[in-house]
Amino acid sequence: MSRRLELRQVSKRFGDIDVLAGITLHVEPGEFVSILGPSGAGKSTIFRLLTGGLEGHGGCVDFDGRPLADACRPFAFMPQHDALMPWRTVIENTALGLEVQGMSRKAARGKVAPLFGEFGLAGFEHKYPAQLSGGMRQRAALLRTVVQDRAMLLLDEPFGALDALTRTGMQRWLQMMWDRHRWTVLLITHDVREAVFLSDRIYVLSGRPARVLREIIIPLPRPRKDLASPEASAIEADILDTLLEPQPAQRT
Amino acid sequence: MSQPFSAAPRIAALFAKVGPALLSVGTLVLAWELYARISSISPTTLPAPSRVLAQAIQQRQALFDNTVPTISATLAGFACSLAVAFILSVLIDFFKPLRRALFPVFIISQTLPLVAIAPLVVLWFGFGLTPKIMLVALVTFFPMLVALVQGYDSTDRDISALLSSMGASRMRIFLLARLPSSLPYFFAGLRISITYAVVGAIFAEYAGAAKGLGIYMLNAKNNFRPDLVLAAVLISALLTLALFAATVLIQRAAMPWERLEAARKS
Ligand SMILES: Nc1ncnc2c1ncn2[C@@H]1O[C@H](COP(=O)(O)OP(=O)(O)OP(=O)(O)O)[C@@H](O)[C@H]1O
Ligand SMILES: [Mg+2]
Numbered sequence: 001m002s003r004r005l006e007l008r009q010v011s012k013r014f015g016d017i018d019v020l021a022g023i024t025l026h027v028e029p030g031e032f033v034s035i036l037g038p039s040g041a042g043k044s045t046i047f048r049l050l051t052g053g054l055e056g057h058g059g060c061v062d063f064d065g066r067p068l069a070d071a072c073r074p075f076a077f078m079p080q081h082d083a084l085m086p087w088r089t090v091i092e093n094t095a096l097g098l099e100v101q102g103m104s105r106k107a108a109r110g111k112v113a114p115l116f117g118e119f120g121l122a123g124f125e126h127k128y129p130a131q132l133s134g135g136m137r138q139r140a141a142l143l144r145t146v147v148q149d150r151a152m153l154l155l156d157e158p159f160g161a162l163d164a165l166t167r168t169g170m171q172r173w174l175q176m177m178w179d180r181h182r183w184t185v186l187l188i189t190h191d192v193r194e195a196v197f198l199s200d201r202i203y204v205l206s207g208r209p210a211r212v213l214r215e216i217i218i219p220l221p222r223p224r225k226d227l228a229s230p231e232a233s234a235i236e237a238d239i240l241d242t243l244l245e246p247q248p249a250q251r252t
Numbered sequence: 253m254s255q256p257f258s259a260a261p262r263i264a265a266l267f268a269k270v271g272p273a274l275l276s277v278g279t280l281v282l283a284w285e286l287y288a289r290i291s292s293i294s295p296t297t298l299p300a301p302s303r304v305l306a307q308a309i310q311q312r313q314a315l316f317d318n319t320v321p322t323i324s325a326t327l328a329g330f331a332c333s334l335a336v337a338f339i340l341s342v343l344i345d346f347f348k349p350l351r352r353a354l355f356p357v358f359i360i361s362q363t364l365p366l367v368a369i370a371p372l373v374v375l376w377f378g379f380g381l382t383p384k385i386m387l388v389a390l391v392t393f394f395p396m397l398v399a400l401v402q403g404y405d406s407t408d409r410d411i412s413a414l415l416s417s418m419g420a421s422r423m424r425i426f427l428l429a430r431l432p433s434s435l436p437y438f439f440a441g442l443r444i445s446i447t448y449a450v451v452g453a454i455f456a457e458y459a460g461a462a463k464g465l466g467i468y469m470l471n472a473k474n475n476f477r478p479d480l481v482l483a484a485v486l487i488s489a490l491l492t493l494a495l496f497a498a499t500v501l502i503q504r505a506a507m508p509w510e511r512l513e514a515a516r517k518s
Contacts (some may be wrong), residue, residue, distance in 0.1 A: 002437065009304075026420050037379070051416070051417035052416065053413050053416060053417070073417075073418075073419050075417065077413075077414060077417040077418075079410040079413055079414050080410065081408075083410035083411045083413075083414045085428075085429070086412060086509050086513050087435070087507070087509050096415075096418070100419060100420045100424065100428075101419070128508075128509040128513075129509075129510050130509060130512035130513045130515070130516040148324045148418070193417070200367040215495065239489065250340070
């Protein structure tokens, strides 16, 4: 079976600033992979390259074994800030992707409406985003993302703006949802615990210019319930060492 | 959010909002009235507010006949100006170089003194509705254009990026994101422009018209009737306030989410 997504030596500069210095990574079908890296490293830039918001400077990207350019919009993208439209009600926001795909308003709403319960949004269909809590906004943004039925989800720090308690709740919820649906996910985060808890594999990026410092496989059994098991804590400590210590040996 | 309020606290809240304004205007009018009475200044120089009001009521038919053309000139001119500003703003949003080509011309148009331009426009286009529409459009068009163009540019970049990741065309992004994002700017521009519009219409009439508040003021002044001039001024002020209030109401109806957003941010 070919890999779902494969990046080889992808680079990107802004003017004379190197942001991505040859990123190589891959995601298998049904796999949950995280990209972990310091703020400003260039994580969101990777997603902008994948979703067509930017042109890269070298390297290549394959999707299902063929160049990404040949694939037909394979990604459902959740931007770093929820990007809910304040002028659309929650159901209109979540149906946005389907409408853009050409589905009629009515059909699009008919498709998202049954999912509101599972996403903890029942009863809020006709509220505006301003009337939602932070956690609910993120769940609405996530619903808008998954309902598009794309081959792969790109989630950019979905819980970064939440308070610690809400974030933990959302991580458990996402873990439970992933166990049920087995989406192919590439998640950006700078929360080590979140990456360890949710992922099958983690790519640890250096600061700018970003390169892959390490690839870590998380062997913890699923479904995972405990965020702080001893095994998880050991992996966390290991990753933190990689992130916080300078890496002279790996810089060329 | 939509709890039923009983009437009393609502009226109290309304009064808390408009009370200070009523108080300051009331004080001013009262001081004026007292001065006009005590100083025994001639009413052909400075009539007391009570006299202005009495004359306004007496002359209500003439005032009404002259207000109607002013309202139609204001609304017709403003409607034309809005339509052209909207079309141009869309073109500018799609073809950015247009902005640099057109803005200098419009900025210069804003520096033209109305006193000098109004009689010329009347000279060219006669006493009918056309010169009034043109002058109202001249004063309101550029503020509306700037408001719209700025409004489009205020669109959240994440929302645009999201839409293009979904495969939305440029036109689709404009309709789904840029146009709704411009609404707050549009209404801010609307509130300012509508007050300019009334002034523009009166100026145009002052320069030459068969009927209208502008020409009424000019005639009253020439007949040494400052009380009637002020009565017409009162009407034009009330007209402006009414139009302003209408834009506020339209904004509330058009953007029900706006107050929720404001409440969340505060
Ligand atoms: N359009 C651009 N022009 C110039 N520089 C840019 C542009 N976009 C991003 N950058 C720079 O690229 C770097 C990486 O940005 P990016 O948003 O990818 O970081 P990030 O890893 O997602 O950070 P964070 O965790 O804070 O979201 C930053 O230093 C940023 O200033
Ligand atoms: Mg980012």
